[in-house]
Amino acid sequence: MYELILLALILPIVTGALSLLQTRPAALRTVNLLGSTAVTGVLFTMIYRITQENVYSTEFFYVDHLSAVMLFVVALLTFTATLFSLPYMEKEVKDGSISELMLSRYYALFNLFSFAMISVLIVGNLGLMWVAVEGTTLASALLVAFYFNRDALEAAWKYVMICTVGICLALFGTMILYYAQATAGGAGYALNWLALRGIAAQLDPAVVKIAFIFILIGYGTKAGLAPMHTWLPDAHSQAPSPISGLLSGALLSCALYVLVRNVIIVQAVIGAEYPQYLLLGVGGLSVLIAIPFVLAQHDVKRLLAYSSVEHMGIITLGLGVGTPLAIYAALLHIVNHAVAKSALFYMAGTITQEYKTKNIRQIRGVISVMPLVATMFIVSILAITGSPPFNIFISEFMIIMSLFANQQGVLGGMTLLLLAAIFAGMMRYSLKMGFGIAPAGMGRVEVAAPAMTAMGVSAAILIAGGIYLPPLANSVLLQAAKIVLGG
Amino acid sequence: MELLTILLLLAAILQTRVSNLRLAINIVLVQSVIVAMACVIIGIQTHEVHMFIAALLTSAIKVGIIPFALYRLLPYLHEEREIVGREIVKANFSTFMTLLSIILSYGLISPNLPGVAVASTLPAAVSLTLIGLFFIMMRRQAVMQIIGLITMENGLYLFGLSITQGLPLIIEMGIFLDVLVAVVVLVILTYRLKLSLESTDTSLLKKLKG
Numbered sequence: 001m002y003e004l005i006l007l008a009l010i011l012p013i014v015t016g017a018l019s020l021l022q023t024r025p026a027a028l029r030t031v032n033l034l035g036s037t038a039v040t041g042v043l044f045t046m047i048y049r050i051t052q053e054n055v056y057s058t059e060f061f062y063v064d065h066l067s068a069v070m071l072f073v074v075a076l077l078t079f080t081a082t083l084f085s086l087p088y089m090e091k092e093v094k095d096g097s098i099s100e101l102m103l104s105r106y107y108a109l110f111n112l113f114s115f116a117m118i119s120v121l122i123v124g125n126l127g128l129m130w131v132a133v134e135g136t137t138l139a140s141a142l143l144v145a146f147y148f149n150r151d152a153l154e155a156a157w158k159y160v161m162i163c164t165v166g167i168c169l170a171l172f173g174t175m176i177l178y179y180a181q182a183t184a185g186g187a188g189y190a191l192n193w194l195a196l197r198g199i200a201a202q203l204d205p206a207v208v209k210i211a212f213i214f215i216l217i218g219y220g221t222k223a224g225l226a227p228m229h230t231w232l233p234d235a236h237s238q239a240p241s242p243i244s245g246l247l248s249g250a251l252l253s254c255a256l257y258v259l260v261r262n263v264i265i266v267q268a269v270i271g272a273e274y275p276q277y278l279l280l281g282v283g284g285l286s287v288l289i290a291i292p293f294v295l296a297q298h299d300v301k302r303l304l305a306y307s308s309v310e311h312m313g314i315i316t317l318g319l320g321v322g323t324p325l326a327i328y329a330a331l332l333h334i335v336n337h338a339v340a341k342s343a344l345f346y347m348a349g350t351i352t353q354e355y356k357t358k359n360i361r362q363i364r365g366v367i368s369v370m371p372l373v374a375t376m377f378i379v380s381i382l383a384i385t386g387s388p389p390f391n392i393f394i395s396e397f398m399i400i401m402s403l404f405a406n407q408q409g410v411l412g413g414m415t416l417l418l419l420a421a422i423f424a425g426m427m428r429y430s431l432k433m434g435f436g437i438a439p440a441g442m443g444r445v446e447v448a449a450p451a452m453t454a455m456g457v458s459a460a461i462l463i464a465g466g467i468y469l470p471p472l473a474n475s476v477l478l479q480a481a482k483i484v485l486g487g
Numbered sequence: 488m489e490l491l492t493i494l495l496l497l498a499a500i501l502q503t504r505v506s507n508l509r510l511a512i513n514i515v516l517v518q519s520v521i522v523a524m525a526c527v528i529i530g531i532q533t534h535e536v537h538m539f540i541a542a543l544l545t546s547a548i549k550v551g552i553i554p555f556a557l558y559r560l561l562p563y564l565h566e567e568r569e570i571v572g573r574e575i576v577k578a579n580f581s582t583f584m585t586l587l588s589i590i591l592s593y594g595l596i597s598p599n600l601p602g603v604a605v606a607s608t609l610p611a612a613v614s615l616t617l618i619g620l621f622f623i624m625m626r627r628q629a630v631m632q633i634i635g636l637i638t639m640e641n642g643l644y645l646f647g648l649s650i651t652q653g654l655p656l657i658i659e660m661g662i663f664l665d666v667l668v669a670v671v672v673l674v675i676l677t678y679r680l681k682l683s684l685e686s687t688d689t690s691l692l693k694k695l696k697g
Contacts, residue, residue, distance in 0.1 A: 060657075127654055131661030138668045141676075148679050154692040157676055161632060164669055165623060168639055171662070172616065175647045175654065182651045183602035190655040234695045293697060302697070 001056040004046045005063070008118050011039045016111030019104050025093070029086050032107050036082035039114065043075035051476060062124020062193055065479035069331050070121050070257045073338045076461075077250045078114045080454040084346045085110065085242040087448030091353060092240070097147065106146065106240070113139040113246065120254045126265075127191040129258050130167070130174055133222060136251055137163045144239045144247075155231075155238035162231040163222055170218020176211035177265070180204050193261060197486075200268035208269040215262045216278055222255035225316060226286040229309045233293070236305035237358065241349020244301060248308045248345060249338035256315060256334065260484055263319070268486055272322050279320030284411055286313025287418050295425040299358045300348050303429060304341065307384060310422060311337045317415065318399040319484075321406050328481040329398030336391040336465060340384045343458030346451065347377040351433070354445050360429050365438030369445050372452070374434045376459045381430040383462045385423040391465030488528055492611045495521045495645075496589055499618045499638065503581040508564065508630050512557045515634045515641075519549035522641050529605060529648060537656055544663050545644070553637065553670045557630065560674050563681055564630065581625045588617035608649040615642030629677040629687040633670060640666050 015035025022028045050056070050068045057063075063071075089106055092098050098106075116135035123129055137160065145156030178191050184202040189195030196203075221228035236244045266275050290310035297303040315337070318330030350373050351366055352358050366374040383390035386397075396419070403412035498518045505511045523545040530538030592614035598606045619639025623632050644662075647653050654662070680687050 125658070127658035128661060131658065131665055134665040134669070138665065138672050141672050145676060145679070148683065150683055151695060153676060153680055153683060154695055157629070157673075157680070157689060157692055158695075160669065160673060160676065161623065161636075164636060165620065165639070168616075168636075168643055171643055172646065175643070175650060178647075178654060179602070179650045191658070237695070297697070 001046070001049055001053070001063075002058070002061075004042055004049065005056075005061050005122055007042045008039065008046065008122065009115065011035060011042060012111040012115040012118065015039070016108040016115070019107035019111065022104055023101065025090055025100070025103060028103060028107055029090075032082055032111075033086065035111065036079050036114075039118075040075045040079040043071050043118070047071055047075075047476070051472060054479075057124060057194060059192075060125060060128065061122050063122050064483055065476050066257070066260070066331075066483045067121045068476050069335065069480045070253055071118075073253050073335055074114070074117050074121065074250050077246055077338060077342050078117075080342060080346070080458055081242040081246045082110070083450045084245070084349070084454035085240075087451045088242060088346075088349060088353065089240065091448075095353070095356075102146075106143070109139060109143050109146075110243070113143060113243075115139070117250055117254050120258060124193050125191050126174055126177065126193055126196070126258075126262065129261065130171055133170075133219070133255060133258055134164070134167050136254060137167065137222070140235075140239075140243065140247060140251065143243045144235045146240055146243070147238070152238040155234035159231045159235040162228070166218050166221025166228060168218070169214045169221075173211045173214030173216075173218060173262075176207060176214065177262075180207040180211065180269075183207075193265070196265050197268060200265060203269045205270045208266055209274065212262070212266045212270075212275060212278075215266075216259065216275075216282070219255050219259040219262070220282060223252050223259060223316075224255075224286075224309050224312050225282050226289040226309060226313065229286065229289070229312075232309060233302045233305040236308065236345075237299055237301040241301070241345050241352070244304075244349070245342035245345035248305065249342035252308060252312055253334050253338055256312065260319065264484060264486060276320045276322045279316050280408065280411060281320075283313045283316030283318075283320055284414065286310065286316065287415055288313075291418055291421055291425075294422050297425075297429065298360055300352065300360050300363065300429070300433070301345070301358055303360070303426065304344050304348060307422070307426065308337075308341055310418075311341070311384075314396060314399055314415070317403065317411070318395075321399070321402045321408065322485075323402050323406060324481055324485060325398060326402035326406075327484045328477055329395045329402065331477050331480050331484075332469075333392070333395035333399060336395050336462075337384075339458050339461045339465070340380055340390075340392055343455055343462065344377070344380050344384060346455050346458070347373055347380065350447055350451060350455070351377070354442070355439075360433060362439070363433045364436035365442070366434050368438050369442050370447055373447055373455065376455055378430055378434050380459060380462060381426055383466075385426050386419055387423070389466040390462050392462075394466060488525070488605070488607055491521050491525055491528070492608055495615065496611055499615060500582065500585055500589075502618075502622065502634070502638070503585050503625075504578060506578075508628065509558075509561060511631060511634050512554055512561075515637050516550060516554045518638065518641055519545060519554075522645055523550060525608065525645065525648065529652065533604075533652065535652065537653065540656060541648075541653055541659060544660065548663050548667050549637065549641070552667060556670060556674050557633065560630065560677060563678060564687055577625065581621065584621045584625075585618050588621065589614040592617065603650055604652040605649040608645060612642050612646035612649055615639075615645060618642070627688050627690040629673070629680060629689055632689060633673050633677070636673070637666075637670070 120132040224232040526542035592610040622635035
């Protein structure tokens with residue numbers, strides 16, 4: 001296991017360094033395809049090993065089933081994003097949006113970003129997790145600013161400022177948690193997650209309560225939870241589309257993961273009620289706040305970004321209910337949302353690249369320009385809005401069911417209403433984009449095979465996941481839910 | 488130690504009156520020097536090698552590289568300065584908030600918390616963090632916001648130092664690395680802002696909405 005962890009950390013760095021040395025597009029393509037395949041292979045092996053050995057823990061590293069769920073998300077998404085990047089970024093060069101020299105910088109930053117996300121998931125120390133989460137912000141900041149135009153700079157500035165200040169508050173909370181640990185006599189294993197869980201009963205509840213507020217605000221900012229979500233639509237809409245997919249699917253999930261790790265400790269100290277009410281409140285607010293922006297939106301990528309805020313809210317609601325079913329559903333929803341939203345960003349990227357605009361009103365008749373992409377786009381929109389028989393329906397249904405089953409009927413009813421509104425808003429825009437008459441001069445367009453594969457794989461998982469969940473995945477999710485519940 | 492704390496807060500109050508970018512960087516540099524000196528003093532008191540390494544890292548990164556990067560940025564930003572004169576009320580408000588956060592921190596934090604390493608600097612650390620936060624919110628110049636972020640980070644660092652004698656070294660090194668990279672990224676962004684907007688006034692950044 002130790003070798004696998006080292007490989008998972010070293011491979012992205014090596015791939016990134018090699019990318020910096022290359023300038024020919026063909027060589028870059030080969031290096032990154034091979035590198036990304038290798039990383040994904042290593043991560044999948046790691047997940048398989050976890051299902052065999054349950055836990056792996058050393059002084060600095062810690063992986064269990066909860067990490068495995070997130071590792072799956074990161075492994076799948078970095079692979080599809082690389083696959084999609086290959087033709088997408090080359091076309092950006094051809095269209096003159098970026099110079100050929102910037103291509104190698106793109107891949108170097110991309111791999112640095114993967115490295116940071118993988119390290120979030122495999123370190124077993126809340127302090128190091130903080131370092132890694134801040135690392136993801138910094139690695140992705142220059143990717144958000146990648147086009148270096150006015151809008152991209154604005155988005156990147158807000159992204160770094162808001163997330164760094166937010167994450168500073170999380171550090172404040174983490175320091176307070178360490179203080180609680182030190183006064184309880186556990187200073188030897190500073191902020192080690194396992195050690196903290198072990199001595200949870202001796203921590204001072206009042207101190208931990210204060211710490212949790214700061215930790216929730218800090219990591220909640222990074223996870224795009226309202227009202228700290230303001231950076232998210234800007235960053236997601238201005239980044240190159242493969243990066244938008246990664247930000248929304250993988251990065252937000254990583255931030256939630258760290259929040260969950262902290263919640264597990266806090267629950268063990270002060271009981272579940274206090275963190276659960278806070279989570280329910282923040283989650284409900286996130287779903288609510290996304291509504292007006294989804295209903296009246298002009299930018300297709302911002303539309304998808306606000307849908308991410310909504311889904312992070314739904315996941316947080318699931319975590320807030322805190323029953324085994326709700327936690328299971330929330331974890332499943334993280335995976336489902338990551339697959340669906342990354343696919344949607346790839347498709348939106350393909351469409352906006354052809355139409356040369358992100359304005360929804362100017363995109364018409366995609367079905368006659370790119371029939372397959374348009375079909376998949378509408379299917380994925382159906383999936384992300386929670387229609388059966390797709391995977392998101394299953395997890396969303398379970399979360400809302402558990403809301404009703406646990407005296408949160410009002411919140412559940414409100415969420416259902418809001419989801420119906422979001423369904424209406426997103427369907428309206430996507431159908432208008434999909435059908436209608438394409439602008440004059442737009443003929444049939446062939447989409448490159450790697451991009452098609454990336455979108456096809458994600459769409460296939462969307463559809464298959466609604467009908468069938470492999471027993472292995474089910475058991476990993478069950479175990480992970482047990483860990484979140486403190487088992 | 489008490490003298491250092493007073494100097495630190497004095498520097499923070501002074502910072503709210505400054506509109507010249509170079510002067511602001513000088514002040515934040517002094518602030519970082521004081522934090523490094525606090526590390527050394529705690530190191531001498533507790534005989535922990537860890538503290539001396541932390542002092543060294545603080546001097547190298549926050550007194551050395553970060554101000555250097557900011558000074559390097561200045562020639563590109565000629566004529567850029569924080570507009571305080573026009574909105575003197577805002578500067579006064581900023582000073583007021585700074586004083587308020589100092590009073591609140593000293594008023595609300597009990598000096599008798601159990602197990603605190605250095606109780607005397609704890610309120611100063613909390614107020615420095617708050618001052619940094621207010622500074623980011625009040626100022627519009629990109630460089631000023633970076634300085635606010637460094638102030639906030641200094642406050643956090645001092646907080647860790649006074650409450651638990653700092654975090655374990657490996658985590659602290661990670662934090663230093665993050666701060667360094669954050670400032671470098673922000674300096675790159677500021678430079679690019681100047682290139683494409685011909686200004687580093689962040690209040691111009693309000694195009695993305697809805």
